[in-house]
Amino acid sequence: MLIRQIPIRNSLSNYMYLLACEETLEAIAIDPLDHALCLRVAKGLGWSIKVVANTHHHHDHIGGNDPVIAATGAQLVSHLEAMQSIPNVNRGLQAGDTLQCGKLSLKVMDTPGHTLSHICLFFSGTETEKPALFCGDTLFNAGIGRCDLGGAPEIMYQTFVEQFYPLADDVRVFPGHDYIENNLQFALDREPDNQSAQSLLAQFKAGLSAESYVSTIGVEREINVFFRLDQAQVRSGIAESLGTDVSRLDDRLTFVCLRRIRDKW
Numbered sequence: 730m731l732i733r734q735i736p737i738r739n740s741l742s743n744y745m746y747l748l749a750c751e752e753t754l755e756a757i758a759i760d761p762l763d764h765a766l767c768l769r770v771a772k773g774l775g776w777s778i779k780v781v782a783n784t785h786h787h788h789d790h791i792g793g794n795d796p797v798i799a800a801t802g803a804q805l806v807s808h809l810e811a812m813q814s815i816p817n818v819n820r821g822l823q824a825g826d827t828l829q830c831g832k833l834s835l836k837v838m839d840t841p842g843h844t845l846s847h848i849c850l851f852f853s854g855t856e857t858e859k860p861a862l863f864c865g866d867t868l869f870n871a872g873i874g875r876c877d878l879g880g881a882p883e884i885m886y887q888t889f890v891e892q893f894y895p896l897a898d899d900v901r902v903f904p905g906h907d908y909i910e911n912n913l914q915f916a917l918d919r920e921p922d923n924q925s926a927q928s929l930l931a932q933f934k935a936g937l938s939a940e941s942y943v944s945t946i947g948v949e950r951e952i953n954v955f956f957r958l959d960q961a962q963v964r965s966g967i968a969e970s971l972g973t974d975v976s977r978l979d980d981r982l983t984f985v986c987l988r989r990i991r992d993k994w
């Protein structure tokens with residue numbers, strides 16, 4: 730699979746993606762908000778966009794659909810239940826469906842939490858290519874999506890338990906926004922002794938570009954506090970903020986409280 734991660738550099742730091750079949754150069758555009766840039770990049774690469782895929786219905790993900798479709802004749806796909814909120818969807822997707830483009834094949838994951846109708850797309854990899862997860866606004870590098878714009882943290886937790894925590898360490902993570910530096914700062918606010926988070930943040934401060942950095946699930950297990958619910962420092966911080974004993978916390982409550990603290994942080 731050919732992948733282009735395209736930073737939009739708007740106030741929300743959205744990423745959009747072009748994924749192409751290596752043989753046919755037919756491509757899927759994920760959340761192509763900056764339609765002109767998306768079309769320009771595809772043209773420059775010689776890729777022809779056949780599918781526009783929306784991870785969810787928020788405007789910063791669907792706002793570029795119409796012009797991309799007008800220019801390419803692409804089919805629009807989304808979560809089946811997001812079809813009420815996203816105009817002109819051609820195909821509603823459900824968990825386990827396959828999204829095909831040329832010889833490229835992606836698995837559809839139903840991942841509620843940020844919104845109640847959110848999909849991720851999963852590439853299972855080949856002998857020479859690592860798997861990849863296109864996760865919209867569920868999982869971010871070193872953080873997770875908000876749950877107060879139509880979602881719920883308890884539901885997000887269930888999605889992580891059932892679908893993200895079990896993923897293999899070598900799965901590459903391609904999120905819908907670039908919030909990594911701020912998220913690392915939050916991770917360190919919760920877990921100051923996390924050396925992996927410290928050293929990655931130091932690399933960004935020293936000039937490493939977030940736009941060219943791609944994490945993996947294995948890296949997220951080290952730097953993302955939402956993957957580190959059982960760490961003593963994380964737990965004791967939550968217990969303190971709730972005024973309760975650490976023995977009363979479980980993973981679910983820790984996750985939900987972390988999300989609430991992050992909302993106000």
Ligand SMILES: [Zn+2]
Pocket residue numbers: 785787843866
């Ligand atoms: Zn969103």
